Amino acid sequence: MRFSFTIFALCTGELICDYGENCDRLCESAVCDYFWNVEYRYSNSWMTDDYQFGGGAFYRSFPVFWNETSSRIEIQELDTGYTQDVFIDDIKGKNGSAKRPEDHLDELFFIDGQSNRRVITVNGEFPGPKIKVKKGSLMRITVRNNLQLEGITLHWHGLHMLDNYWNDGAAFVSQCPISSGIEFTYVVRADNSGTHWWHAHSGIARLDGLFGPLVVLESDEIKNKITSIPITMGDWYESDSISYAANEPFRIKMNMYPGNGRSTCSPDHTPFYSGLLVTGFCLDSFVVNGHGQLRLQQDPRKALFSIGERFLIPMSANSFQLRMINTGFEMFSAVTRLDGQRFNVTASDGRDLEPMTGDVLILGVAETYDINLNLSQDQKSVFLRFWLPFDHIGEASRKPAHQPFVDIEFKRDASVLEGEFKTEFFMRKPDEPIFQISPKNVSATEPVWINCPAPKNGVVCRTVSDFKRLESSDYKFESERKEESINTPATVSPLDEPDVILRIHVNFMSGAGINGIHFKYPTAPLFNGTDSAQKTKCTKEELEGAGGFCTQILTANVGDLVELRLSNLEARDNRRTYHSIHLHGYEFFLMATGYANYEDGRIIGRNEHISCGNLTRCPFVNYNEEVLKCQHEDRTSFIAKNTILVPPQGYAIVRFR
Template sequence: MRVLFFFFAFCSGELICDYGENCDRFCEAEICDYFWNVEYRYSNSWRTNDYQFGSSPFFRNLPLFWNETASRLEIPAMKKGYTQGVFIDDVKGEDGNTKRAEDNLDELFFIDGHADRRVITINGEFPGPKIHVKKGSTMRITIRNNLQVEGITIHWHGLHMVDNFWNDGAAFVSQCPINGGAKFTYIVRADNSGTHWWHAHSGIARFDGLYGPLIVLEPEEISSKVTSIPLTIGDWFQTDSISFIANDPFLLRMNTYPGNGPLTCATPYRSFFGGLKVTFFCLDSFVVNGRGQFRSQEDTSKGLFTIGERYLIPKNADFFKLRIINTGFEMLSAVTRLDGKKLNVTATDGRDLVPMEGDVLFLGVGETYDINVPILSDEDSLFLRFWLPVDHFGETADDFVHEPYLDIEFKRDANVAEGQFKTELFMRKPDDTVLQNEHDNSADLPIWVNCPYPEKNVICKSISDFKRLESSDYKYNTENSINTPANVSPLDEPDIILNIHTNFMTAGSSLNGIKLKYPTAPFFNGTDSEEITKCTKMQLRGEGGYCTQIMSAKIGDLVELRLSNLELSVSTRTYHSMHMHGYEFFLMATGFANYEEGRLTGNNEDISCGNRTGCPFVDYNEDVLNRQRKTRTSYIAKNSILVPPQGYAIVRFRASNPGIWPIHCHQGAHLYGGMSAFIEIKDDLLNRPFSYLPDDFPRCGNYRPTQMPKIDSEDLTGGAIISTSALIIIVAQFFVLLQ
C-alpha cells in the first residue's frame, strides 16, 4: 500500500511538475511558473525508467494485465524480437532489486481497468496538475505539446480574464493551436477566487482527459485550517477522441441513432432521465480524480482490476470541504452520502451561497460546487457515492440497467495534520463486487439540490432557490468591479437583450438554428475579416445554417441573455449546460417544463416557437418574466448554468471586459456539433482587446499567393529548363516507341 502526501507548502517562483514531483503545492508568490509537457499515455501501464531492455518510451510504459489464476499483475508477451512472457518480477529498481507492481501503485497508470485507452496527460498525470494560487497572483504556464499529431489550447474555465482575451485559450478564437513539438506560455491572472478548472479547448481533447483543477484562494483562506479536497468527476468512455469523431452519428448523418457500436448505445438501449433521452452514447464508467471501475463484460456484477483511492483527513476534523468539478464530457453527475446524512452546499462556480442542505447534489457539465461534509467524532470514516444519474437505461421506461458510479471513502488518520489530507492507493480486484446503484429514498421527501427537473416524491431545489451570500459580496470587487451584483439589478431595464436558443434544428446542434463555423484564424483583425464566414440576414432571422454567429454589445451595457431550450422533436429533448467565457452572469429567472409523476408532459408555457419552422427562436411571456424579476430578492452568479429541457434561464451581466467571447454548450458532443456562438463586447474608445495584442503573438490562417512565382530560363545549376512544348514532344515520342 502506497500513501501519497499532499501539502500546502509556500513556494516562490518556479513550480516544476515533472515525473515524481509534487505538483499540488500552494503558490503564494506574485508570479507562479509552471512547466507542462503534454503527452499520450495508455491505460493499464507501468511507467518505469529502469526496465531491463532500455529506457525508450515503449519500455517506460509497460502494458499490464491482471492474471486471475495467478492473482497478480503481469506484463504480456512482448513483441517479436524480445523475450516472451516477461513477468513483473523482472523489473529492477534503481537499487538493483526486483520491483513488484503491487508495491508501486503510484507508478501504475490505471483509470477504470479498461486497457489500451489513449489518454492525453500533463507530465504523465491524469487529471493534470492541480493549480493552487492566491487571488491576485499571476501564473505563467509554459505548455510543450509532445502529441505531434494534434494541436492543443488550454482554457482557464471560470477566470474572468480581464483585459487578457488573448490568453483565454479558445482555439481559432483568441489563439492558434499549439502545434506538435511547439511551446506556448500563457500569462493568466487569478482575478477571482473560488473553485475553477482548466481544460483543453481545441477539438475534443478534453474527451481524452486534458483537464485539471484550478483553485484560487482569498487572503483569509490561505491560513484556514479546514481540509479542502478538489475532486474532478464525470463520465468516462472506453473509446478515445479519434474513435469518437470517426463514429459520431451526427457527423455520419445518422440522426436515427444507429444502435450499438464502439460509441453509440441507442438501440435497444436508450437512457431516460425524467422521461427524456439523455444521450445515445455508451455510458461506460464514472471517474473521480481519474479513477473508476469498468464492469467486466463477461460478468457485469464484477469490475475489471484497477486501482482505487481513498482520502485521509485529520483525526480531529469536524468537517471537510470538497471542491467538486464536473469535468465530464456529456452527462450530468450526482453525489450523495451513503449514510443518509445531508450534504451542505456552500458555493458554486467560485461564488459563495447561503448554505443549502440536501440529500443529492447534481452538477451539470462544467459546473463547480463546494460542499461541506460533517463527520461525527465517533465516525472513523464515511462514504460518498458519485454517479451518472440515469433513471432507466433500456428500450422502455420500465427497463433498468446499471448507472456507472463510484464510492469514495474519507477516513480519519492521526498522521494527517490539521488542514491537510493524504491519499491512499489500494487495489480494486475483480472479485470486489460491483453492485447496482440503488437510490436510498428512505428519507422523507429527499432534497435534490440543483434539481434538473421536478421528480416525484422529492423536494426539488432548483438553481433559482439558491441565495447569494451577501456578506461575501466584497469578493466581486476586482478589476472587473463594474460587473457586480449592485450593477445588474433585475429592476433596471436592460440596454440590450440577446436571445440564445439551443436545439438541434441544424444537423448536429445549433444556437438560434445556426451551427457554428469557426474562423480559419483567431480574431486578430476583429470580426470584419476574410477568416470569418459571416451569417446572412436570412440566417440570423431564422433560416439557420452554417456560419460564424456573432452578437454584440457595448462597454457599460446591461446585457440580458435569454437562454431557451425548446425542441419540436421528442427524441431530442435534453438539458444544455451553457457556459460563457470572460464573464460571470447573474440569474434572474428560470422556467421548467410541465411534469407529472416525474415525467415531462408539456413545454413551459412562458415560451413558444410561434409559427417558425424548426424553432430557431422563441417568444417569451413578458408579463411572467417581469413578475419573476420584480420578486427576486437575491440573484446568484454563475459562469455555467443548466438550461432545463423545454424551459429557459434568464441571466444578466454588465459589459465590462472587451473581447469576442465564446458562449456555448459545455456538453462535448453538443459543442463539437456546433452549439456555440460569440458575444463581442466592443470598446470603441480604447480599442481593446486589439490594443494589447502582442506583436510577436503566433499567427495562423489561410494562405493564397498574390502572384505566381517567376520561372527563369535556367535552373539553379545553370542547366536549361525543358519547356512545356518540348516536354509534350518527348512524351509523344515515348508513347510511339511503346506501340
C-alpha cells in the same frame, strides 16, 4: 532543473513545477511559473524505472493486466517491441531485487480497467495538475505539445479574462492551436477566487482527459486550517476523441459519412432521466480523480480490475470541504453520502451561497460546487458515492438500469496535519462487494436533491433558482483590479431595463446548434475584431431563421447591461435533452428559470411560457413577457454563475454588465 525564467522583462516568478514534475503545491507569490508536458499515455500500463540491466534506470511503460488465476498484476505478452519476452518478475528495483507493481500502485495507470484507451496527460498525470494559487497571483503556464496527432489549446474555466481574451484558449476564436512540438506560454491572472478548472478547448480533446482543477484562494482561506479537497468527476468512454470525431452524430449531414468509432448508440440503448435523453453516447463508465471501475450493464456484479483512491484527513477534523467539478463530457453527475447523513452546499462556480442542506447534489457538465461534510466524534471515516444519475435505458423503458458509480472513502489518519490531506491507493478487485446506501436519514422522510434538472418521484427537488447568494461574501466581487469590478450584484438589478437582449436558443435543428446555426470556426482568431470572420459570417437569411453552418457573432457594448435569454426547446420530441452553457472569461447573474411540465416524474410538455411560434424547426422561441417581468420583480436574491444547466424544454434568464 529550471529555477526561474523571464518573459519580456516580466519579473521572475516562483517555479511551482518543471516539465514532468507534480504541480500541486500552493503558490502565494506574485508570479507563479508552471511547465507542462502534454503527451499521450495508454490505460492499463505501468510507467516505472527498471534497473534489470544494471547501472542507471531504464524508464519505460509496460502494458499490464490483472491475472485472476495468479491474483497478481502481470505484463501482457507481446510478439514484438521492448516488452517482448519480458515478464513481471524481470523488473528490478534500484537495489537489484524484484520490483512488484503491487508495491507501486501510484505508478499504475488503470483508470476504469479498460485497456489501451488513449489518454492525454500533463506531466504524466490524469487528471492534469491541480493548480492552487492565491488571489491576485499571475500564472505563467508554459505548455509543450508532445502530441503527434493534434494541436491543443487550454481554457481557464471560471477565471475572469479582463483585456486578456487571447489567453482564454478558445481554438480559432481567441488563439491558434499549439501545434505538435511547439511551446506556448499562457499568462493569466487569478483575479476571482473559488473553485474553477482548466481544460482543453481544441476539438474534443477534453474527452481524452486533458483537464484539471484550478483553485484560487482568498488570503483568509490560506490562513484558516480547513481541509479542502479538489474532486474531478465525470462520464468516461471506451472511445477516444479521434474515434468519436469519426462518428460524430450531430454535424450537418454527418449521417451520410458514418465513421468507425464506437461512440453513439441506438435510442434503445441510451440513458434517460425523467423521460429525456441524457446522451446519445454508449454508456460506459464513470471516473473520479481519474479512477473508476467498469461494471457490465448486463450484470453490475461483474467488474474489471482497477486502482482505487482514498483520502486521508486529520484526526482532529470535525468537518472537511470538497471542491467538486463535473469534468464529464456529456452527462450530469451526482454525489451522496453512504451513511445516510446530509451535507451542506456552500458555493457554486466559485461564488459563495447561503448553505443548503441536502442528501444528493447534481452537477451539470462543467459546473463546480463546494460542499461541507461533518463527522461525528467517533466516526473514523465516511464513504461518498459519485455516480451518473439516470432513470432507465431506452425511451420507452421504465426498467431501472445500472448507474456507473465510484465509492470513495474519506478516512481520519494521525499522520495528516491540520488543514491538509493525503491520498493512498489500493487495488479494486473484480469480485469486491458493492456498498449499500444506508436507509437511515435523521432529517426528513424524503431525500432532498439539490440542483435538480427535473422533478423526480419520491424526492424533494431543489432547483438552481432556490439558491441564495451569501451576501456577506459580496466583497469578493471586488477585484484587485478595480476596473474589473463593473460586473457586481449592485450593477445588475433585475428591475433595471437591459441595454441589450441576446437570445441563445440551443437545439438540433441544424446539427448541434445555437439559434438554428451550427457554428463554423472563423478563418483566423478574432484578434482585431470580426474582420477575420468575414468569409465565414452568417448571412442575414441564416440569422433570421433559415439556419446553416456559419460563424454567428452576437455583440454588446462595453458597460451594457446584457440580458441573455437561454432556451432549450426542440420541435421533435426524440431530440429533447439537457444542455450546459458556459460564459467564457466572465460570470452572469441568474434572474429567472422556467421548467417543462412533468407528470409522474416524466416530461409531458414544454414550459407554457415559451413557444416556437409558427416556425416548425424552432430556430428561436417566443417568451411570455409578462411572466418574465413578474419573475424579475419577485427575484430577491440572484446568484452568480458562469455555467448553467439550461432546463430542457424550458429556459434560464441571466444578466451581466
